[in-house]
Amino acid sequence: MRRITKIMSTALTVAMASTMLVGCGDTSTGTAAKKGDDGQVTIKLFSNLTDRKNGQGLVEQTIIDEYMKDNPKVKIEVEALDEEAYKTKFKAYSMSGMPDVVSIWGQPAFLDEVVEAGVLAELNPADYSDYKFVEGSLTGYTYDGKLYGLPRNTDIGVFYYNQKMFEDNGWEVPQTYDELLGLADKINEKGIVPVAMDGGDGWPLCVYLADVLFKITGTDYTSTVSNAIKTGDFSAPELKKATELLKATSDANLFQKGYDTQDYGAAMNLFTNGQAAMFYMGSWETSMATNEDIAEDIRTNIRVFTMPTVEGGKAAATDISAWNGGGYAVNANSEVKEEAIKFLNFMYQPDKLSKYGWENGVGLSAQDQSSYMTGNETELQKQIVDILSKSTNLSGTPINDQGTSAFKTSIESEIQSVCNGSKSVDDFLTAIGKACK
């Protein structure tokens, strides 16, 4: 009996020890890639483009495949997650070790915290002098005078509209904001939604608000917003006027019923199914014109106009709401940092991201694309290029992305309350001011 006891005790002790060892785990396999003995290099790319067969994701994948073909010793592994999930995992990675090349957003709401944490590698601006970056596009990626990433797109806030529907009903593209509001009743009468709006997400409403604000303040937009964010005081008359206009727009039923609870897909569907006459979104949706899932008589009739001028506003019709959103950066602690930067630079060679992006109609890149025009572009694409080339001023980062992420979360939720009237304009401005402190 005693022997059995002894044997069993020993067995159980061993079992106990092994569970403890499992707990310790193997810490040597981090996320960042390693250099093999034979000179083989693996670069890990963490991307927010999950669809690898269409649009931007396809462009990214094409460049990766090309690079691996040119450099047989380099292997690039891609991990892709949707934006929300991407940002969450990005944060987890920043604590435990990041992949080598990552997608980032050149906006204070994302970049400030990340750069302060010291996880992004500094890039040399001189390397990119002949990469044809559009003027000012690197500003968002610069922190304390140092460059931490490169922008992929130039985004413009636009109204997509169904030209045929407009012509058939005798509606005109509005030149002033009052004309836009006037359209609301006319279009609603026909049982059609005037503007499809993704209000459930909060950020498109913020982009819209920023667009209206830019029309009021003109080139003072950035200073107005950054001052307000710095002091937490949003009582400036321009901010108040812009918010009141947004509220008036909502009250005039310019957006679909229940827009503040509908998501991106639902809003876009209203437009692409012909149930809405317009759709307010970024220029990245220009690929709608080539999307065969959309009925042909709608797809070929999509055109754009930018936010009309506001009475008493300082901005001209050609001053547009545009900014540089997503881009890429390199992990500061990557073991293959040099190789990763080499790959990053390859992606940004003018005939890569920019050219392929153009050919796939995925909107505008942050680099000069004029030399890739073939004349076979869709009307929509030509129109967008035209808008950008004729623009006199660009707004810069939308209001929600100019502060910390706490501010972003706050304004994106509060803006729904002010639009549907459950919060007054003043309460809204106070509430978002509080989030800045």
Add this chain to the structure above:
Amino acid sequence: MKKLYSNKLVIFSLILPGLLLFIFAILAPICLSIYYGFTNYTGMGTYDMIGLENYKNLLHDEAFAISLRNSLLLAIGFICIQHPIAMIIAAVLDKLGGRAESFFRCVYFIPNVISIAVIAKLWGFIYNPNFGLLNNIVKAFGGKGDINWLDEKNAIWSVLIVLIWHGFGWGMLIYYTGIKNIDPTLYEAASIDGASQSQTFLRVTLPLMKPVIQVNVTMAVISALKQMETVYLLTQGGPGNSTQFAANYLYQQGFTAYRYGYGNAIGVIFIIICLIATVALNKVFEDRDEVRMRKHERDEEKRRNAMRKSVTVKNKLNSIKAVG
């Protein structure tokens, strides 16, 4: 074998896996949460200790207050609407018997089998003000059919209905099992005594179901407090913060607003509220007779001890006298 089980080392190694799991999966995260709750950690980089700042802010945080109110509403909805219906349906099912019983049991449980993501999308479409099913039904009955079911005023009720509907199957199944476990001879005895259907339900079924009800209600309250997935997928807590729930708010603050420290402070308050709720529920459900009996036993014990003491004192006195 008995000797083996009384070996301290063996006992220790047997409880160790469970203990380790508890320490690393529950206790350590709670301790870390408490620690981070005192910092301004963003989730990345360095951070400072800021004392009770997070908790002070939490006191004035309107969104957090709304999320607690909503959790309370949901808990009340669960207890007052979902559970009575679940119990009645379970009792009816029990009486049904045969094929109908298993058919309806299955039907009522279906919402629980469907993934939450599907449920949220499904109800999103049902509630859609432009082409949703609900508004079309209203139209069919002659209404205007332009109600926005998810606007600031209606949203919380619409969300509650989804949650109550979705969790209904579980509650019903547990009640159903509870009812099935009641000794049928009791019902026979009741019917011999001439008890009516409702009397049998109130006097036999209900009292015997008490432990089941206790478990079910506790689980309902906890699930109301930690509600997250459905709300996150259906409304993301909006419009504004009107359908905000504590767990969703915690996620938003911790992971999208980069206020990891603040998120942890919410987590700590959240744990405390859950604990209080559990203790309070246990108090509510404590068997009064049992309490009285336990108290009686304790008094009895005291009396006996006192008597024993006085007896020994008397004996001692007697022996002293005898010696004297």
